[in-house]
Amino acid sequence: MPGLIHNHLRTRLLAGVLFSLTMISVRLGAVQEITTDVCVYGGTSGGVIAAVQAARMGKSVALVVVNNHLGGMTSSGLGETDVGSFGNSYIQGMAREFYTRVGRKYGTGAAAFKFEPHVAEAVFNDMVQQAGVTVYTNEYLASVTKSSAQIILITMGNGNIFRARMYIDASYEGDLMARAGVSYTIGRESKNQYGESLNGVRIPDTGGHQFGSVKVDPYVVPNTPASGLLPLVQAAAPGTAGTADQRVQAYNFRMCLTASITNRLPITAPTNYDAARYELLGRYIQAQVAQGKPQTLGAYMTISTMPNGKTDINNKGAISTDFIGQNYNYPEGDYDTRQQIWEAHKNYTRGLFYFLATDPRVPAAVQQKMNSYGLCKDEFADNGGWPYQLYVRESRRMVSDYVLTQSNCLGQIAVPDSIGLAAYTMDSHNCQRCVVNGYAENEGDTEVAIASPYSIPYRVLTPKSAECNNLLVPWCISASHIGYASFRMEPVFMIVAQAAGTAACMAIDDGVTVQNINVGKLQAKLLADRQSIGTSAANTNNKMIILDDTDTTGVQIIGSWTSSAATAGYYGSDYRHDGNTNKGLDSVIFTPSLPQAGSYQVFARWTANANRATNVPIDIICPGHTNTVFVNQTQHGGQWVWLMTTNFNAGSSASVRIRNTGTTDYVVADAVAFATNNVSLP
Secondary structure (H helix, E strand, C coil): CCCCCECCHHHHCCCCCCCCCCCCCCCCCCCCCEEEEEEEEEEEEEHHHHHHHHHHCCCCCEEEEECCCEHHHHCCCEEECCCCCCCCCCCCCHHHHHHHHHHCCCCCCCCEEEEEHHHHHHHHHHHHHHHCCCCECCCCCCEEEEEECEEEEECCCCCCEEEEEEEEEEECCHHHHCCCCCCCEEEEECCCCCCCCCCCCCCCCCCCCCCCCCCCCCCCEEEEEEHHHHHHHCCCCCCCCCEEEEECCCCCCEEEEEEEHHHHEEECCCCCCHHHHHHHHHHHHHHHHCCCCCCCCCCCCCCEEHHEEEEEEEECCCCCCCCCCCCCCCCCCCCHHHHHHHHHHHHHHHHHHHHHHHHHCCCHHHHHHHHCCCCCCCCCCCHHHCCCCCCCCCCCCEECCCCCCCCHHHCCCCCCCCEEEECCCHHHHHCEEEECCCCEEEEECEECCCCCCCCHHHHHHCCCCCCCCEEEECCCCCCCHHHHHHHHHHHHHHHHHHHHHHHHHHHHHHCCCHHHHHHHHHHHHHHHCCCCCCCCCCCCCCCEEEEEEEEEEECCEEEECCCEEECCCCCCCCCCCCCCCCCCCCCECCCCCCCCEEEEEEEEEEEEECCEEEEEEEEEEEEEEEEEEECCCCCCCCCCCEEEEEEEECCCCCCEEEEEECCEEEEEECCEEECCCCEEEE
């Protein structure tokens, strides 16, 4: 039955309470054995996308969900989408479809990247129902049965068995991956392991969300170490900068609150609330006041405005919604342990809000603003207004034959098997709060920008072939801590999950393992399904020739072009635009000196903006013929865009010409590239 959701309730967690969802049937029954082509474990945003894509490609799909709601963080309060600093044009394919569907729920035709949780969940429910995906809720993985390197079946805690030809682990924790015997790691590698300057333990009080000049005594009795540490401070030494450890970046809840009196639920104190637990925060506030720092609620949390008077609240500053250091047991914890950590984070957050609303040390303006907010009656209605999903920013990470690292994020490595793009800062939240020189300090925050959107290799989704050959992992990918710190955003999860769903179907159709699919065929399908895969700008083994607009050799500027660096994402030191004038008169001709005759891929690069032309003609000129490609420069900015693959002679007999003929908005000429060793596209 298309769109059927099976709900096997765990009495221990849900106390036997049944619920219903719009257009969802609930069926309880005896232990079942379910056989499908593809089994997706994890009802996250990526899990939904992978399952829907596989179903659209004609496969039978079981979507196995740990809780009873779809969408993970995207439908659990994270409405302020982390798109990065390059705009959202790199978010294409099914991820773009999701955000466009969200926009339609609000009555617009445009993609919406700010939204309410229930709207996001409604879109995910629509997508699985329309694709005919069967969803099984409240299913907790118990064991994995393999034959050699292949998963045969997975068994749930309630005894249900799921057999499939291909499996996709779309969970935040990587439980299926781990139980399948796939290699993984937890925590931070040393900076030397992969040659990453940003990995490993950081110097305390560097990066963002630090105490800085605000010195706070961490001891129960000030200046008395023998009195013990205050709550929220950890006893362990921070460690040596650059060394490895098993600490993971902090988790929190992304809180959807409202100031609407008619839609507001009070934020009450947690059970056994004790203001002394927040003594460190009280001292921090007092120290800030003493230094004359502005006192607003926004100084203690990031408050992003969502539609209909709601918020997405995130961490900000030295002490905020991140429950630093209290998640170390989560990645390897059993379900009871994780539930306890979930509850501890909930109680911490409730207590934090209650402290800010009531404690006499909190300035009146902060108290007043905090008291104006409440939980939303119309969000997470079956959970008392509290988000379903804890923000598990990082858990297990697979270790495969290829590891995504800092060099990938910086665009320094060629990626012949690109399946999509990522574009966020290398962003790790703090990992610990410790004592340094008698004061509390945070450690672990990293916020380092990248130069442009970068390519994600297909290989980071596949385990080592000897370990498992019918499993794809689109979230707990093979990545270092710092590489993952950039990758770990919800739109990227959906981008990669589309590739995972596609690859699973291709592996079935072609009778091969996930490691041996035809990557060119995968890329062609992704492009046909409107995904943006880009390519790498790395000049590996001198097989990629790049010509920039500022080059004095091989570049001819015709007409009136203006140099600019106003929009990020350009190659080199700047780009040129035509000023939206002299139409039909301006062009830039790039003529490479090719080392040898043969087949070359041709790429162009520009900076995207809403004022760009959507029909820019680019001529690929060869002896005897010219091919013209039209590109939309409002999209795909800051990345290498494939134009065509064709044969060239050695030397300088061919060129690429960007012109403004027939265009009605700004035309950009930045750089072109010729490659022999990158993506081979049909």
